[in-house]
Amino acid sequence: MAFAILFPGQGAQFRGMGADVFDRYPGLTQFACDLLGYDLPALCRDDPGEVLSRTEYTQPALYTVNALRMFEREHREERRADYYLGHSLGEYNALLAAGVLDFETGLRLVKRRGELMAAASGGGMTAVMDVPAPRLREILAEDGVEDVDVAGFNTDTQIVVAAPAEVLRAAHEAFTRRDVRFAPLRVSAPFHSRYMEPARAAFENYLREFTFREPATPVIANVTGRPYGKGDVVRLLSEQLVEPVRWTDAVRHLLALDPGTECEEVGGRSLLRMVQKIRRSADRTPLRETRT
Structure with a gap:
């Protein structure tokens, strides 16, 4: 083993x-x-x-x-x-x-x-739960939120995204409207993007x-x-x-x-x-x- x-x-x-x-x-x-x-x-x-x-x-x-x-x-x-x-x-x-x-x-x-x-500087990262990457991209596209990168695939149920601050705020609003669980990370920039x-x-x-x-x-x-x-x-x-x-x-x-x-x-x-x-x-x- x-x-x-x-x-x-x-x-x-x-x-x-x-x-x-x-x-x-x-x-x-x-x-x-x-x-x-x-x-x-x-x-x-x-x-x-x-x-x-x-x-x-x-x-x-x-x-x-x-x-x-x-x-x-x-x-x-x-x-x-x-x-x-x-x-x-x-x-x-x-x-x-x-x-x-x-x-x-x-x-x-x-x-x-x-x-x-x-x-x-000027951006951040957010963990998104229970949404597959294709659906995540659909949600952002439906709300016209562009320029968000997937920065990490931690598990099958947790993906991390990264973007400039104003873009990330728009993404958070899109997630909230659809009851998608997310958690902003304590980082100072959009790493891995x-x-x-x-x-x-x-x-x-x-x-x-x-x-x-x-x-x-x-x-x-x-x-x-x-x-x-x-x-x-x-x-x-x-x-x-x-x-x-x-x-x-x-x-x-x-x-x-x-x-x-x-x-x-x-x-x-x-x-x-x-x-x-x-x-x-x-x-x-x-x-x-x-x-x-």
């Missing part, structure tokens, strides 16, 4: 995160502080002014905590993964775990990624400054829902900024490879709940919910 490890992305951060691992890895923690230019454990512990919710701080903080938890898991010599998956930012931790990049490279990348994404193209172009140039190894363990990509191939890193990580997170496709591919695949999420359960929803109709095998 195959075994997959999942890494959460932005949205999984919380005040106090990392308290279980910072002290056990003082060298790596201090290295991260020096590279980032601020006291990361103090930021996570105190979250002054809710700084931790700001993209440029969220991304390197969550990447570092995910990484330390993964190192702790490896130190305990727990079961090795057959596959790695990460949701959006979490894909960097999946690539780290698979040996594609080292801790420093990953931290430099997510620091720059966070800065570029934080610089984008066409509106991130300037950030994508700048980030692609930055990515080309680094050298990447081929995965020692398969990593299933957000952009394609399929494993990384040879030489895919620059393309897939840059495209991730403008393409939807195809989490549903990624999980379906994983389960097609082995329907009985067990999954473990690093640091939480939100991704496990998504996996359970995706597989529920075909496979009632419970996932092992392990908090590391």
Whole structure:
């Protein structure tokens, strides 16, 4: 039976995160502080002014905590993964775990990624429940709401959309008129959409400054829902900024490879709940919910 490890992305951060691992890895923690230019454990512990919710701080903080938890898991010599998956930012931790990049490279990348994404503004994202993508597009077309991008396929019953602020407000009105359930996300820009193209172009140039190894363990990509191939890193990580997170496709591919695949999420359960929803109709095998 195959075994997959999942890494959460932005949205999984919380005040106090990392308290279980910072002290056990003082060298790596201090290295991260020096590279980032601020006291990361103090930021996570105190979250002054809710700084931790700001993209440029969220991304390197969550990447570092995910990484330390993964190192702790490896130190305990727990079961090795057959596959790695990460949701959006979490894909960097999946690539780290698979040996594609080292801790420093990953931290430099997510620091720059966070800065570029934080610089984008004027829009947002909304989770829409229980409406398939074709019907969602019909609803928006019926009300003349254009320029909304699908930014994520989290499960069969939850889709994320992104758009400029005024367009998103019109979309919310259309949803309300039809009793469609939706929840605006606490983000500052329309991530994973066409509106991130300037950030994508700048980030692609930055990515080309680094050298990447081929995965020692398969990593299933957000952009394609399929494993990384040879030489895919620059393309897939840059495209991730403008393409939807195809989490549903990624999980379906994983389960097609082995329907009985067990999954473990690093640091939480939100991704496990998504996996359970995706597989529920075909496979009632419970996932092992392990908090590391």
